[in-house]
Amino acid sequence: MVSLGGLARKLFGSSNDRRVKGYRARVQAIGALEAEMKALSDEALAGKTVEFRAQLAEGKTLDDLLVPAFAVVREAARRVLGLRPFDVQLIGGMILHERAIAEMKTGEGKTLVATLPVYLNALAGKGVHVVTVNDYLASRDSAIMGRIYGFLGMTTGVIVHGLSDEQRHDAYACDITYATNNELGFDYLRDNMKFERSQMVQRGHFFAIVDEVDSILIDEARTPLIISGPLDDRSELYNAIDAFIPMLSEGDYEIDEKQRAASFSEEGTEKLENLLREAGLLKGESLYDVENVAIVHHVNNALKAHKLFTRDKDYIVRNGEIVIIDEFTGRMMPGRRYSEGQHQALEAKEKVQIQPENQTLASITFQNYFRMYEKLGGMTGTAATEAEEFGNIYGLEVLEVPTNLPILRIDEDDEVYRTAEEKYKAIVEEIRQARDKGQPVLVGTTSIEKSELLAELLRRAGFTDFQVLNARYHEQEAYIVSQAGVPGAVTIATNMAGRGTDIQLGGNLDMRIEAELGEMEPGPERTEREAQIRAEVQTLKEKALAAGGLYVLATERHESRRIDNQLRGRSGRQGDPGRSKFFLSLQDDLMRIFGSERMDSMLQKLGLKEGEAIVHPWINKALERAQKKVEARNFDTRKNLLKYDDVINDQRKVIFEQRLEVMDSPDLSETVADMRREVIEDMVSRRVPEKAYAEQWDIEGLTEDVRGMLNLDLPLAAWAAEEGIDENDIRERLMAAANAAAADRAERFGPEIMHYVERSVILQTLDHLWREHIVNLDHLRSVIGFRGYAQRDPLQEYKSEAFELFQALLVNLRQTAISQLMRVELVREGQEPEPELPIMQAHHIDPLTGEDAFAGSSDLPYVPPEQRDPNNPATWGKVPRNEPCPCGSGKKYKHCHGAYEA
CATH class of the missing domain: 3.40.50.300 (P-loop containing nucleotide triphosphate hydrolases)
Known part of the structure; x- marks a missing residue:
């Protein structure tokens, strides 16, 4: 018995079929131009790029130029590569241009498909990014497809690991830039830690096409891209806590395999409190007192390490190190580490050397990074099952492109x-x-x-x-x-x-x-x-x-x-x-x-x-329903994570915008004067409350504040003893004294140096406080779930407290920056050194190699292949692991000179 929906699909085709059919008219229009394009000389065909840009300047839109631009690229591909895009590939290109995902089966030529919308959108001159999953593909695709763009008068750049900032700046300045998702995200975060606009390498986020879009926007959406720096060694604490877990019995904890969660029962908590108290690790009476937040975090990690992580399934021990195994690819990921102390808990469990934790300096999820683009498109062979997530989170529709040849594979029950x-x-x-x-x-x-x-x-x-x-x-x-x-x-x-x-x-x-x-x-x-x-x-x-x-x-x-x-x-x-x-x-x-x-x-x-x-087909359907339930649960998890990340993302945008304003401002004296005024008003209102009697004023505290924050020794006690003085008089006298001290310093330094000092102090203070703020939010997020027991919504609680922490950050910024600016003295020793960025490491898994794309990376620069001497490894520079080995063996570098030593 056929359902009404099935009958409608048979009569009218599915919604996907109808959408794809709607592209046929433009495919025919492109085909009609083929003879005309073939008749053009190479120079005339390449000259079409200049014509199109002139038409855009006159008011035409990219949509107006789609048919002739696609016809030009089809002919250029035929002449340069000997490849003529099929009609279905033209349809794939139109889908990408229209902010959607083209699901194309493996072997259907997705790399060539991308050239069509990439060329069209690059005509706007704002830069187009083509995102791949590893350096090798970025280098290969930019080299091969770059020949088409070069033939048509466009420039192509490629971003791979190991490039200098100058090389990155030049690559982003090209019409088309090929790069991995990791490099794009890392460059964005690093740009927002720079101290000069000219040092920033990216020039905006106009249009991106993401290859293997499901890998990047679904699988990798579970973990953020993180830039971190080292923290102090705390291995003794991990070993001490790890020793407690084997002392617990099954009734002391609960394991939820579905949610991959572990928690202590009341009996287990009591037993653990006694063990921690005996070891001198418990502060106060209860494990869940606020001062024990860090200890709670560590004992939960230790419990998970023992009860949820299985050796040889989730990780293996190799050469005295814990090496993670990716659940999707089943591959080792040397260099990649679990965050927030989980990896250290596993190292303690397996009795291997515990590596120090890293502090997060900056982070962003790929969800929030790619949502910054004005236009986004994606390609993959498998996206339809995640269509709801692509629609809800990224606003991307998934359309299935027909294959050029019918699929002959038989999929059995x-x-x-x-x-x-x-x-x-x-x-x-x-x-x-x-x-x-x-x-x-x-x-x-x-x-x-x-x-x-x-x-x-x-x-x-x-x-x-x-x-x-x-x-x-x-x-x-x-x-x-x-x-x-x-x-x-x-x-x-x-x-x-x-x-x-x-x-x-x-x-x-x-x-x-x-x-x-x-x-x-x-x-x-x-x-x-x-x-x-x-x-x-x-x-x-x-x-x-x-x-x-x-x-x-x-x-x-x-x-x-x-x-x-x-x-x-x-x-x-x-x-x-x-x-x-x-x-x-x-x-x-x-x-x-x-x-x-x-x-x-x-x-x-x-x-x-x-x-x-x-x-039986019914079994397949039942299993599909079970998989759909799991997918929906995983989607809910990612959606929930995104709700929390959106809170920090909104704050991140504010901070990054403030940094840009500070870097771009030719004169910060007014901004600094406003900050000074707000600091003084806060001090006075706290120590000399409005409408309070003079006997209630905290003149001693105000004197300490003025000395500490403004670096001024003022006769505040004498002022307060004057007849008829009020808080407004004190405020104005403080303001006048602080402004005079600042003006004196500005006159001694000169306007140029003073501007440099103000910019440097504000940026460095902002960066330091932002890093502390990220850590505070991480700790808040790890414990906020307990608010649910009090019938309060953890997300709303998180939003509220994160806002309060952010307000405190802004107050702290004013106070710390003004305190430093009122003390700064310069010793002239020639050229002033630029502020240095902190020591940084980036972390994120490469979905194809299963390794941390930035693990173990050296400081060597990237050297173009043609400049390398096969017989002299010293000339190779930093070689991406998936590139052919420079020695000429024909193997990938990771399987040859760059092999991971067993």
């Missing part, structure tokens, strides 16, 4: 078994059958533990030739993946989502040539051997195609449908045949935590025997 043991038996048998007929198999698992369990089961079943790709062996990843499409190959991978690797049927030709002929000298023998390898790979490809293409066999469903879809997307690329199937059991985490508890008894009643599976 899931097989559900009662126990994990039965499931794995069926998986081993399924792998055997596929291998025997010569079909390559990619087995997706969700953790290292499960991939190694399956590997052991295969060994027991007589399998000898299979590969395991997980966080422990990711150094061998490139070669393992290159052979995953060979007929009969069996590759076990810990969550292939987001690995950025192509599995080519028959094997990767280039990787084979490199592996087998890497050290062979050029000559007839090498040429002949290359021809043999090409023929072998072609033969193997034909065998793999005949066997049905790549078989993606998943051992479990992920919480997110999007990750499952990414795994499936490894098969059936660019019109190849393929097959995918998920094997599940009622003991899987998703089924156990979120599935129906009654399903097991129901299956037993239905007479399901051992080793039998239930296969």
Whole structure:
């Protein structure tokens, strides 16, 4: 029976189909211009850029120019790269231009699609940013697609790790700038710590296209980009608290796997208070007294470390360090650390050296960074399942672009078994059958533990030739993946989502040539051997195609449908045949935590025997509903986090705007005079209240305030003894004395130096107080949830108290800046040094490599590849980990000279 909605879709098409159909008229209009564009000379085609800019200056809009601009780019791409964008790629380009997300399957040419709206929007002259997930892609795409832009008279820049500020400034000044999300966010934060407008590298946020938009705006939205500096060592405290956790019994705490939360029961709190009191770590009577906020934070971290974090699943211990494993990619992330003391708690648990904590100097979520752009578009192969989040948070609609060739992959219904043991038996048998007929198999698992369990089961079943790709062996990843499409190959991978690797049927030709002929000298023998390898790979490809293409066999469903879809997307690329199937059991985490508890008894009643599976489309639908519930819960979590982050984001905007005003102002004397007046008014109103008797005045306190804040020794006691004096007279005399002292200092320094001093003092004071404010807000946020027990809304409480803290920051800013300015003396020693930025580290995970993009980064400058001597590593500078190694091996730097030492 067909629903009314289904019937309407059959008759009129889905809303997506209707939207896509609406672009067809403009596609035809672009096609109609093709002959005209082909007839133009290279100079005439390139000259179109000048024409378009002139038309914009005369009042035309970018929308008016879309058809001719797209036609120009299509022809330029054909001439420069030999690639002519398909009609569906033109549609993808229009979607990106219209502030939306184009969902395009893997292999549909997203990189080329971006050139169309990028060129069109770059005509406005405000700068267009193309955002990639790693340095390698930014460098590669800017080099290849930059040829199109260069042909059309536009400049292209690229931002990668290790560039100097001058190089970054030049790259952002280009018409088009390719960069990673991490570099963009880090540059924005660093810009707002600079002391001169000329030192800032970014020039605004006009239009950005985000590649792998789901990775950047969904997965990475859970954690902010953070700039931090080192704090004092507190390893003794972590070890002391860690020793208490094994003393607790199960009734002393509660674990919530769904929420990934742990808390102490009343009995546990009492026991912990006694232990802390004996150790001399408890202040006051109760653990939850305000002075014990830091201790509460540490004991909660220790509890989570022991009860929620599992070794070899959430992290591994390698070379005496805790290395995080990413839950989405299953990869190690050397250099990345959990924040707020959680990593130190894990180090204490595993008895390895505890590294000191870092203090946050500045932070921003990618949600709030990318919402600053006037226009935003995105591309990915999997976004539809997160359409609600993209719409609610970013105002981005998700539109699915049809494929150029039909997808031939067969997605089979899931097989559900009662126990994990039965499931794995069926998986081993399924792998055997596929291998025997010569079909390559990619087995997706969700953790290292499960991939190694399956590997052991295969060994027991007589399998000898299979590969395991997980966080422990990711150094061998490139070669393992290159052979995953060979007929009969069996590759076990810990969550292939987001690995950025192509599995080519028959094997990767280039990787084979490199592996087998890497050290062979050029000559007839090498040429002949290359021809043999090409023929072998072609033969193997034909065998793999005949066997049905790549078989993606998943051992479990992920919480997110999007990750499952990414795994499936490894098969059936660019019109190849393929097959995918998920094997599940009622003991899987998703089924156990979120599935129906009654399903097991129901299956037993239905007479399901051992080793039998239930296969039905209804099961798929039930699982999809469970995944939707989890996705909705995760979305709510991110939305809630964003509500809290919006509070600090509003304050961040105010602070950053104030910094810009201070930097841009040619004369700060009026601003400083206003601050001085407010400080004096605050002092007088506090010590000499209005309408109070003279006997009630706190003249002694006022004298101390004046000496401390204004650096003035004034006869306040004598003033107060005068007949008929009131608080207004005292205020005016203080103002006159302070202004005279300030004027004297300004006259001695001269206007230019005085302006420099005022600007430096205000900016440095503002930065110092802002850093303290961030820490205070972090502490407030960690305990504000307890207000819920008193029937008060934690978010509203947080907003209220954050506002009070911000008001206190502004008062403190006035007092501290004026206090310093009333004391400052200059010793002339030639050129005045510029204020120095604090020692900084940036932290954020790269979704493709699974590593902290800024971990272990050196201070070496970035050197263009053409300026590097392959035989002299001293000339290489800072090499991004995903770039080809400068030695000429053909391997990525991280797999060659930059390899992570085991």
